[in-house]
Amino acid sequence: AQSVTQPDIHITVSEGASLELRCNYSYGATPYLFWYVQSPGQGLQLLLKYFSGDTLVQGIKGFEAEFKRSQSSFNLRKPSVHWSDAAEYFCAVGGGGSYIPTFGRGTSLIVHP
Amino acid sequence: DADVTQTPRNRITKTGKRIMLECSQTKGHDRMYWYRQDPGLGLRLIYYSFDVKDINKGEISDGYSVSRQAQAKFSLSLESAIPNQTALYFCATSDAHITEQYFGPGTRLTVT
Numbered sequence: 001a002q003s004v005t006q007p008d009i010h011i012t013v014s015e016g017a018s019l020e021l022r023c024n025y026s027y028g029a030t031p032y033l034f035w036y037v038q039s040p041g042q043g044l045q046l047l048l049k050y051f052s053g054d055t056l057v058q059g060i061k062g063f064e065a066e067f068k069r070s071q072s073s074f075n076l077r078k079p080s081v082h083w084s085d086a087a088e089y090f091c092a093v094g095g096g097g098s099y100i101p102t103f104g105r106g107t108s109l110i111v112h113p
Numbered sequence: 114d115a116d117v118t119q120t121p122r123n124r125i126t127k128t129g130k131r132i133m134l135e136c137s138q139t140k141g142h143d144r145m146y147w148y149r150q151d152p153g154l155g156l157r158l159i160y161y162s163f164d165v166k167d168i169n170k171g172e173i174s175d176g177y178s179v180s181r182q183a184q185a186k187f188s189l190s191l192e193s194a195i196p197n198q199t200a201l202y203f204c205a206t207s208d209a210h211i212t213e214q215y216f217g218p219g220t221r222l223t224v225t
Binding site for chain 2 (some may be wrong): 009033034036041042043044045046049051090094100101103104105106
């Protein structure tokens with residue numbers, strides 16, 4: 001069965017600092033991987049996705065993520081965080097015929113001025 | 114206009130009442146999903162539908178039912194609401210060939 005672990009429930013960073021949110025997955029084949037962001041009071045929005053090819057993927061809002069098969073990880077990064085990045089971030093894994101992703105429990109990002 | 118809409122956005126109801134949450138989409142996607150979000154638990158799948166005639170239970174379907182009235186409409190019902198169904202509910206859609214999902218803005222449901 002597929003699963004996703006986001007080890008950090010909360011992450012606090014200062015504005016302008018770099019950010020890395022961790023995601024580890026379990027999946028029996030090549031996974032489809034996603035990062036979504038949920039701003040307060042809103043639904044989830046796709047930041048980026050990995051299906052195949054280049055293991056470093058670029059997303060919206062200056063985010064990127066790197067797929068590391070050997071570590072079963074798909075960590076999200078941003079070189080300089082803005083106050084507007086404060087939100088909940090979800091990693092998801094899915095693939096195969098069902099295409100139903102499994103979501104992690106989320107990481108809440110707090111940005112200090 | 115939003116691609117995925119949910120009504121109502123907020124609802125307070127009493128234990129034992131029947132309630133329906135509605136979802137409509139203009140993306141033309143075949144696949145639709147209902148999730149609930151609880152603090153610290155992430156998103157959990159309630160039901161999903163790959164087309165109008167195909168409806169499947171998710172991991173937490175007990176106490177819920179759904180109806181797929183058309184390609185664009187997918188409703189979630191709580192036949193007899195209970196307090197532990199208080200949560201944020203999301204509808205999502207996806208294309209069969211593009212596996213990312215598109216989410217509605219959510220319905221905050223409170224059962225007293």
